[in-house]
Amino acid sequence: MVEVERSPTLQGESADKAAKPSPTLSGSTRNPSIERVSKSAHEQSPLLSPTTETLDDDEEEAEEEHELMSEPSAANGEPHDEAEWQETKSLWYMILLTISIGGLQIAWSVELSNGSPYLLSLGLSKSLMALVWIAGPITGTLVQPYIGILSDNCRSKWGKRKPFMAAGALATMVSLCALAWVREIVGGILGLFGADRESKFVHVSIIVVAVLFVYLLDFAINTVQAAIRAFILDCAPSHQQEAANSMASRVVGVGNIIGYVAGYMDLPKYMWFFGNTQFKVLCVIASIALGSTVFLSSATIKERDASLEKAPPKTGGLIAFFKTVFSSIMRLPPQTRKVCEVQFFAWIGFFPQLFYSSAYVGDIYVQPFLEKNPNMTPDEIDKLYEQATRVGTFALLIYAITSLSTNVLLPFLIAPTYDSQVVSSGVSMRSQKSYTTRTSRFFDSIVIPWLTLRRAWLIAHCIFAACMFSTLIVSTVWGATVIIGVVGVSWALTLWAPFAIISAEISKRHALRRSRQSEGGMSMGENDDEDDDDSDQAGIILGIHNMAIAAPQIIATLGSSILFKFLQKPRGTPGDHSLSVVLAAGGIFTLFAAFLTSRIKDEVEVPGEALEDGRRGNRRETRPMLAQRQSFGGLEY
Structure with a gap:
């Protein structure tokens, strides 16, 4: 039988299978080692982890060009089983x-x-x-x-x-x-x-x-x-x-x-x-x-x-909805529960920052004018605050650019944790690639081994708290703009880390459950009750996570209103520092969120996975592996 070459985006074969030369080339006079590498380059995803084999310079350049131009054929394909859905x-x-x-x-x-x-x-x-x-x-x-x-x-x-x-x-x-x-x-x-x-x-x-x-x-x-x-x-x-x-x-x-x-x-x-x-x-x-x-x-x-x-299952009305939500909260996976706890306290600090950052910068801008001209007319005050709004909007633009730059550059430095394993057909296995390129070796060399995603998220909370405390002492527009810009680093991790941790845990649980059902090796017995329960599906769990984000915003709104009630001055009056106090108060809660982040594990462990591997005679690897450049990166895609 002639082996059919698969699309670069479909990576179902293992590294050993990919390394075998095609039977159609068995009689070829070509160098077998080159044939093996060439075959691997076509069968293995550019996202998979490199081993020790290398390409020469011409092949490296051709491979990088091929990787950049590859199309997502899997998007329009018809996956047949769980292994195909799990392809890189x-x-x-x-x-x-x-x-x-x-x-x-x-x-x-x-x-x-x-x-x-x-x-x-x-x-x-x-x-x-x-x-x-x-x-x-x-x-x-x-x-x-x-x-x-x-x-x-x-x-x-x-x-x-x-x-x-x-x-x-x-x-x-x-x-x-x-x-x-x-x-x-x-x-x-x-x-x-x-x-x-x-x-x-x-x-x-x-x-x-x-x-x-x-x-x-x-x-x-x-x-x-x-x-x-x-x-x-x-x-x-x-x-x-x-x-x-x-x-x-x-x-x-x-x-x-x-x-x-x-x-x-x-x-x-x-x-x-x-x-x-x-x-x-x-x-x-x-x-x-x-x-x-x-x-x-x-x-x-x-x-x-x-x-x-x-x-x-049949669903009832409003009471059934709250009952399902409460049941799902009680059954949250361990990593997800810890992430929700972190988000609850972190967003008490983030919500005021999101709504009051531009006003904070603008307030610093107007203070010198109000002190020099305490008797400004309402029209003059309106024009002054209109200009202050533009100054605050510029600070938010810097904030957005910083956030995007962090999301583009930081993944190259973080050692992957939640992307290091593939779960397919009930087997926990490592993504491997049979070749490396100069680009991949360079990116692997700049990874900071100790900087996991969870630790980066913890550092981001500390940076946010430090910036919020700094609002109490900064008195220049330039300094305030720098503070808001630096907060963009924390915002980038907030948009990335919690969703990555939760998604990795949910996806891994679902992959194991589907593999068990597709293999038919286990009946829906007591050991599968937790996995098969509908209350731990992605939609409801992400909804609960959003509750952990939205509920503290109500607390932050009420708390901010109380502080403004006692500290704010009428519009156009110099010496109003209420916004700084509100932002600094949010930093206190973010420090507690940083402490809770330290309790999150750097690996997603799913109950029953060890049992599943044991039934197949497989031994799980727990050592860390730098697969980042292959599951996420710039040119190495």
């Missing part, structure tokens, strides 16, 4: 898998950076603003777990997550555009009944409807975010969860920069055909970005056919 994926596969979360981030950035000024322009008071923006934490606490349960139980032939991604994206686009044109919509409808557009009734109606659209927007955004995060987890192999989530954080960083740059530009001047105001153009751009990226991910990445899975 290419760079383009990872980009297509995560690009939708970048489009979502553009929508988020529009709401966060321009939502408050827009609502104020409609006439909403600042005292009511807190009641509006608390919609985010509330919907995040309730909506994402609920969407997680619904998607886990979805049995559509399109997959579990894609229907919710499509519905959530469509609802987000409609809510954004409706919010931007709320004056025209409400005024036009009421005008049909003879109402005067300048009347107080119409004015109040516009505000009420705008607040309603904000809540609908947060509901829709949380829906699509829950679906996208679970989609990334489901479609990335177990040994590439760290790589997939790092790529997602990179894409989020790109989305942030696009959103901030767009907000800084005078868009109506260049894109007048999208609307006559900045907010209208931003909403149209965000809608196009979200719709196109979700469509691209859905069209190119194949999801498991959920209709082939067993029927979901």
Whole structure:
């Protein structure tokens, strides 16, 4: 039988099998060693770990070019079994898998950076603003777990997550555009009944409807975010969860920069055909970005056919929902539980930083002017704060650039922990590659062995706390901008580390469970109860993780309000340092989060894995292995 050569992106064979020469070449006069290396180069993924064999200079350059140009053929393929789903994926596969979360981030950035000024322009008071923006934490606490349960139980032939991604994206686009044109919509409808557009009734109606659209927007955004995060987890192999989530954080960083740059530009001047105001153009751009990226991910990445899975359990109403959530919280995997504990305390500090960073920088900017001119007119104060807002926005742009740069560069330095093993057919095995290149050897040489992802996350918490404490003593715009920029390092790890740790644990558990079921070697007995329970599926677990993020935001909002009540001064009054105190208070909670991070293990251990290996006579390897350059990296893809 002639051995058929497989696509570079499908890596099901072991290193030994890949090293065997093709029977069709047995009579060839070519050098067998070169044939073996050449064959391996085609059969093995450029993401797999190198061993000791090397290529000459010409072959190295050809191989690197081949790696850069490889297409994600697995995305459109028809995987037949668990081993094929666990095959190492290419760079383009990872980009297509995560690009939708970048489009979502553009929508988020529009709401966060321009939502408050827009609502104020409609006439909403600042005292009511807190009641509006608390919609985010509330919907995040309730909506994402609920969407997680619904998607886990979805049995559509399109997959579990894609229907919710499509519905959530469509609802987000409609809510954004409706919010931007709320004056025209409400005024036009009421005008049909003879109402005067300048009347107080119409004015109040516009505000009420705008607040309603904000809540609908947060509901829709949380829906699509829950679906996208679970989609990334489901479609990335177990040994590439760290790589997939790092790529997602990179894409989020790109989305942030696009959103901030767009907000800084005078868009109506260049894109007048999208609307006559900045907010209208931003909403149209965000809608196009979200719709196109979700469509691209859905069209190119194949999801498991959920209709082939067993029927979901019957669900009841609201009581059943809370019962399921509570049951899942009690059954959280150990690593995931620790990550949620870290996130709860970390986000008490992160939430004020996200909302008040630009105001903090702007407040430092206005202080010298207020001290020199204490009797400024309201118009002069408005112009001063308008300029301060631009200065604060520039600091956020530096923050976004720092975050993206960290996500691009840091993976080359971190020793991989959660990507070091592949789980396929119930066997824990190491990814191996039968050759190295100059590029791969260079990248391996710059890895810092002791710097694991978990330790980098711990350091990031300490950096964040130090920056927040520094706000109490920094008194220059340049110094404040540097502080906010450095915080971008912590934000990059926050977007990457927790999702990578959780995804690695969930994916590994599911891979083991599917391998047991596909092999039929074990019945659904008492030893499999935990693995087969639907309460530990990706959707609900990621929803609970988001609860650990959203719930502390409510605490942070209430705590910040109390501090502002006692410390803030009227707008335009010099000597107001309330923002610094609020930010520094958040740093205290982040230090406790750093302590909890130190308790997380650097390896994901799944109960029952040792038993599963023992039944097959396999002995697990526990030694660390530097496989980062092959499961995540730049040129080495």
